Amino acid sequence: MEQRLATEKDIFEISQLYFDIYHGTYPDPLMKDFALIKAFINSSEGFWFIAKDESGLIIGSVLACYDQENLIAKAFGAVVRNEFRAIGVMESLLAFGIEYLKKHTIGIDVIYSTTRTVNEAAQTLTEKLGFKKIGILPNAHRTSEYETHCLAAIISPSALEKRHTQYMLHSQMESLYKIVDSEVGLGRIETVVPEKPSKLLVSPGELEVLQSPKFVAYRYDMLKAEKKLEFEFFPFHQPNLMIITPDQSIELFCHLSPVDGYCVIIGGKMPGHLNFTELFLNANRLLRDSGARYIEAIVRADKPKIVESIMRAKFIPCGFFPAFQLINGKRYDFLVLSRSFEIFDFQNVKLKGLNQVYLEEYYKAWKSMALNPKLLEV
Numbered sequence: 542m543e544q545r546l547a548t549e550k551d552i553f554e555i556s557q558l559y560f561d562i563y564h565g566t567y568p569d570p571l572m573k574d575f576a577l578i579k580a581f582i583n584s585s586e587g588f589w590f591i592a593k594d595e596s597g598l599i600i601g602s603v604l605a606c607y608d609q610e611n612l613i614a615k616a617f618g619a620v621v622r623n624e625f626r627a628i629g630v631m632e633s634l635l636a637f638g639i640e641y642l643k644k645h646t647i648g649i650d651v652i653y654s655t656t657r658t659v660n661e662a663a664q665t666l667t668e669k670l671g672f673k674k675i676g677i678l679p680n681a682h683r684t685s686e687y688e689t690h691c692l693a694a695i696i697s698p699s700a701l702e703k704r705h706t707q708y709m710l711h712s713q714m715e716s717l718y719k720i721v722d723s724e725v726g727l728g729r730i731e732t733v734v735p736e737k738p739s740k741l742l743v744s745p746g747e748l749e750v751l752q753s754p755k756f757v758a759y760r761y762d763m764l765k766a767e768k769k770l771e772f773e774f775f776p777f778h779q780p781n782l783m784i785i786t787p788d789q790s791i792e793l794f795c796h797l798s799p800v801d802g803y804c805v806i807i808g809g810k811m812p813g814h815l816n817f818t819e820l821f822l823n824a825n826r827l828l829r830d831s832g833a834r835y836i837e838a839i840v841r842a843d844k845p846k847i848v849e850s851i852m853r854a855k856f857i858p859c860g861f862f863p864a865f866q867l868i869n870g871k872r873y874d875f876l877v878l879s880r881s882f883e884i885f886d887f888q889n890v891k892l893k894g895l896n897q898v899y900l901e902e903y904y905k906a907w908k909s910m911a912l913n914p915k916l917l918e919v
Contacts, residue, residue, distance in 0.1 A: 542592055542593065542594060542595075542600075542630070542633070543592065543593040544590065544591070544592050544593075544633065544634055544637045545590070545591065546582075546588060546589060546590060546591075546641075547582055547589040547590070547591045547602075548582065549579055549582060549583075551591060551599065552575050552578045552579060552582070553575070554598075554599045555572075555578060555589070555591065555599060555602060556572065556573050556575065556578065558599050558602055558620065558622065559572040559573060559602075559620060560573065561622070562620055562622065562623065563620075563684060564685075566684040566685050567684060568682045568683065568684060568798060568800045568801040568803060569618065569798070569800070570798075570800060571604075571618075572618065581604070586606055586607050586608070586609075587604070587605075587606060587607075588604065588605040588606075588607065588638065588641065588642065589602070589604050590602070590603050590604070590605070590634055590635075590637060590638040590641070591634075592621075592630055592633070592634045594625070598622075600621060600622045600625045600630060601619075601620065601621040601622070601625065601630045601631055601634050602618065602619070602620050602634075603616060603617075603618060603619040603620075603631065603634055603635055603638055604616070604617055604618040605617075605638055605642060605652075606776075606777040607642060607646055607649075608776050608777070609646070609647060610867070611650075611651075611776065611865075611866055611867045612647075612648050612649055612650040612651070612867055613649065613650065613651040613652070613653070613776060613865070613867075614642055614646075614649050614651070614652045614653075615652070615653055615654065615776070615777050616635060616638065616639075616652060616653070616654040617654060617655065619631055619634075619635065619654075619663070626662075627662070631663075631666055632666050632669060632670065635666070635667075635670060636670055639652060639670065639695075649697070650696070650697050650699060650700035650703070650864065650867070650872065651694055651695065651696050651697065651700050651864060651865065652672075652694065652695045653672075653675075653692065653693065653694035653695075653862070654667060654672060654692075654693055654694075655678060655681075655690040655691065655692055655693075656690060656691045656693060657688055657690060658688070658689045658690065658691055658889075658890045658891060658892055658896065659688065659889050659890075659891065660891050661891050661892075661893045664691060664693075664892075664893040664894075664896060665893065667691075667693050668693075668893075668894075670695070671695050672693035672694060672695050673693060673694055673695070673696065673724045673725050674691060674692075674693050674724050674894065674895040674896055674899065675692050675693060675694055675721050675724065675725065675860055675861055675862055675863070676691075676692035676717075676721075676859050676860020676861060676862070676877050676899055677689065677690070677691055677692060677859055677860065677892075677896055677899040677900050677903060678690045678691075678692060678837070678859060678860070678877075678879060679859065679879070679881065679885055679887070679900065679903055680835060680881055680883065680885055680886060680887075681803060681835055681837070681879070682801055682803055682835075683801040683802070683803075683834070684801070686886070686889055687883075687886040687889070688889075689887060689890050689900070691892075691896045691899075692859075692860045692862070692877065694862065696725060696863060696864055700863075700864040700872055701725075701726075701727075701863070701864055703864065703867070703870060703871055703872040704727075704863060704864040704871075704872045704873075704874065705843065705871045705872065705873050705874070706728070706730065708730075708842070708843030709730075709731050709732060709733035709843075709845060710730050710731070710732045710733070710842055710843075710845065711732065711733065711734075711735065711842075711845040711848045711849060711876075712732040712733060712734045713852070713858070713906075714732070714842070714848070714858060714861065714876060715732050716902060717858055717860075717861050717902055717906075718730060718861055720861075720895060720898055720899065720902060721861040721863065723895075724895055725863055727863055733845055735845045735846045735848075735849045736846075738814075738846070740814050741814070742814055742815065742816035742819075743812055743813075743814050743815050743816060744816055744819055745786065745791055745811075745815060745816065745819055745820040745823060746786055746791075747786060747787060748784050748785065748786060748791070748820075748823050748824070748827060749784070749785060749786075749787075749827070750782060750783075750784055750827050750828075750830075750831050751782070751783045751784075751785055752781070752782050752831070754781035754782075757780050757781055757782060757783045757794065758779055758780060758781070760783070760792065760794075761773075761780045761783075761794045761807070761808075764792065764810050769810050770808045770809060770810055771808065771809060771810065771811055772808045772809070772840070772841070772847075773794075773807065773808030773809075774808065774839070774866050774875075775796075775805055775806070775807040775808065775839055778796045778805050778807055779796060780794035780795060780796050780807050781795075781796055781797060782794075782795045782796070782797050782828075782831065783795065784809075784823075784824050784827055784828075790811070790812050791809065791810070791811045791812070791815070791820070792809055792810045792811075793806065793808075793809035793811070793820070793824055794806075794807045794808055794809055795807060795824075795828065797828065797831060797832065797833055799832060801834070802832050802833050802834030802835060803833075803834075803835055803837075804828055804833035804835065804836045804837070805836070805837045805838070806821075806824070806836065806837070806838040816850075817847060817850035817851060817854075818850045818851070818853040818854050820854075821838075821850070821851055821854035821856065822854045822855075825854060825855070825880060829882050833882070834881070834882050834883050835879065835880070835881050835882070835883075836856075836879065836880045836881075837877065837878070837879045837880075838851060838856060838877075838878050838879075839862070839865075839875045839876065839877050839878070840875065840876050840878065841866075841873055841874070841875060841876075842861070842873070842874035842875055842876050843873065843874070848876060848878075851878055852878065852910060854880070855880055855910065856878035856879060856880045857878060857879060857880070857903060857906050857907050857910060858876055858877070858878050858903075858906055859877050859878065859879050859899070859903050860876070860877030860899075861874065861875075861876055861877070862874065862875045862876075862877060887900070
């Protein structure tokens with residue numbers, strides 16, 4: 542079996558591979574747009590690994606994005622032709638990709654992936670390669686059916702050594718933290734019940750959606766360069782939509798997949814003492830009306846007041862990512878939170894080990910938070 546980086550000569554066959562397996566339902570347009578595949582292959586941050594059999598047929602594919610600033614990588618899009626499954630093709634290809642990244646980048650502290658749960662094979666594979674289970678993303682994607690994904694990461698000892706630990710975790714995150722601690726080994730942490738705001742919070746006022754992908758990406762890059770974004774860390778996602786006020790005092794950047802309604806809130810510019818709960822509640826409505834069926838946000842774990850505000854907008858904690866972002870030599874923990882607008886469907890889910898525990902924890906949090914009318918007292 543040949544394993545290597547893909548080239549432009551492989552573009553058509555790569556697209557054919559994903560079509561043969563998913564019949565056009567794969568939620569990421571990258572897998573079927575020749576121009577996007579070409580741009581990814583030629584990008585310094587993109588690595589597309591393929592496996593070929595003796596006849597030269599592409600039988601497996603997996604992608605990786607690399608962030609040099611934070612020394613992190615994301616593996617995704619793993620696929621193997623049906624007739625070549627259960628013989629270790631993807632395990633070998635992913636291991637090859639990981640070693641390639643270690644040798645051909647300036648360094649990697651963290652590698653993470655999201656894994657499908659329609660069978661246990663993918664979960665077993667990542668577990669064998671050293672990925673630790675750190676969360677679950679319920680009904681995050683939709684192909685021919687709803688797909689729940691597991692969140693897993695290889696977190697190097699050097700990453701854990703750089704981890705910022707001198708902070709207070711939101712008290713409602715304690716049980717989630719303990720599950721991740723049992724998997725990764727993080728140590729004890731103090732928790733806190735956030736105090737109510739000491740100042741009157743500012744209402745976001747009237748908001749509207751702007752869907753102009755090129756302008757949105759340009760505006761985001763400009764504000765990021767000028768350091769005017771309050772939070773702007775959601776690696777490997779490019780904004781294609783923004784929620785703004787008429788005077789542009791608020792500019793909230795999002796990525797929305799038109800294929801399956803998967804949406805992430807990437808970051809934004811906003812005034813001080815803003816009512817984050819009201820902002821996110823209104824953003825939820827606008828994004829839902831724009832086609833979002835699932836929204837994901839990540840928040841620094843050492844910001845319990847912001848975490849509280851976003852949970853009051855009915856975002857449910859679903860993952861804890863230790864040592865994720867690198868700032869001035871320190872690595873910061875993040876919480877993953879999600880909001881779904883559809884009835885959960887777990888009929889096709891086959892969870893292994895802690896992944897089942899994460900789903901139970903999520904459902905417990907959903908019952909206590911999403912069904913609690915007091916959370917709507919903005």
